[in-house]
Amino acid sequence: MKSMLQLLHFAYHQAMSCLFPVAIFGTLALSGVVRLPFVHRYDAILIVLLAVQYLMYRSGLETRDxxxxICVFHIIGLLLELYKVGMGSWAYPEPAYTxxxxxxxxxxxxxxSVASYMCQVWRRLKMGMTGWPGPASAWLLGGAIYLNFFTHHFVPDYRWWLTALxxxxxxxxxIIYRVRNVTYRMPLTAAFFIVGFFIWLAENIATFFNAWKYPDQYQAWRLVSVSKISSWFLLVIISVIIVAQLKHVKASRHTKAD
Structure with a gap:
């Protein structure tokens, strides 16, 4: 009975942490079936997601920090999208004003949405880290990973070397996380892979509903390459590094203030 309560408590906080990702992929799916008159689909998606963000913040489900x-990650992601679409890695075929x-x-x-999940689950499960390598190693590795998303079009792809690193x-x-009054631990790399795998599943749903298309999906939908899990694995690492370092900075400020 206790194990079941632990599982239900864990599942509840995971579900609440996924509110924004669910809103995104739910909107992508629904907009692929139901079209609003006089509004382009991509424009409608942006309006809905801005409204969701506003409601989450105003309701207290999301803090100002x-x-x-999330805003920082929106900019990081948009810059990557601009580059990747320009290079022909994927495309957004539908018209839009935005x-x-x-x-x-x-x-x-x-x-x-990845950053939203990380922030939410960190707060809800009172997460912490042990054995963190330090800011220099973390930032250098995160920067190299992000840079590789751009440079692999011109030089060899070092994703597997970066994965080994x-x-x-x-x-x-x-990762240390707490479910009710019990503390659990998990290797950080295992958590990276699990989150990356579920993002890959969500990506398959999104491409099925034409949120965007990879070159091999232009004629007919097909499963997104399993190799994309490694890309999401590396992207999740960037989000964890940024969130963890910001949490560390905030904690240090509170300690000095005390």
């Missing part, structure tokens, strides 16, 4: 992190160089502005929210750098890092 979490909103700031498109910039072929990229709808709502697309940044898909990256921001992640395993090496974070080999001693454990």
């Amino acid at each position: 979490e909103l700031k992190v 498109k910039l160089f072929g990229v709808p502005l709502y697309s940044g929210f898909m990256y921001a 992640v395993v090496l750098v974070f080999r001693r890092t454990r």
Whole structure:
């Protein structure tokens, strides 16, 4: 009975942490079936997601600091989208007024949803880290990962070398999270992979409803390449590094203030 209560409590907080990602992919799916008159689909998605963000903040489901992190990730994601679409990695085929160089502005929210989940679950499960490698190693690795998303079009793709570095750098890092009054631990790299896998599943749903298309999906929908899990794995690492460092900075400020 106790194990069941723990599981239900854990599932509840995971579900609440996924509110914004669910809102995004739910909107993508619904907008693929129900079309509003006089409004382009991508424009309608942006309006809905801005409204969801506003309601989450006003209702207290999201804090001001979490909103700031989401905005940072929206910019990071949008810059990556602009580059990738320009390079032909994927495309947004439908018209919209809120498109910039072929990229709808709502697309940044898909990256921001990862940060939203990380911030929410961190707060709800009272997460912490042990064995964190330190800011220098974390920032350098995160920067190299983000840069590789851009440079692999011109130089060799170093994602597997970077993955090996992640395993090496974070080999001693454990996530500490609390479910009711019980504390659990998990290797950080295992958490990276689990989150990356579920984002890949969500990506398949999004492409099925034509939120965007990869080149091999233009004629007919097909499963997104399993290799994309590694891309999401690395992207999740960037979000964890940023969130963890911001949490550390905030904690340090509170300690000095005390």
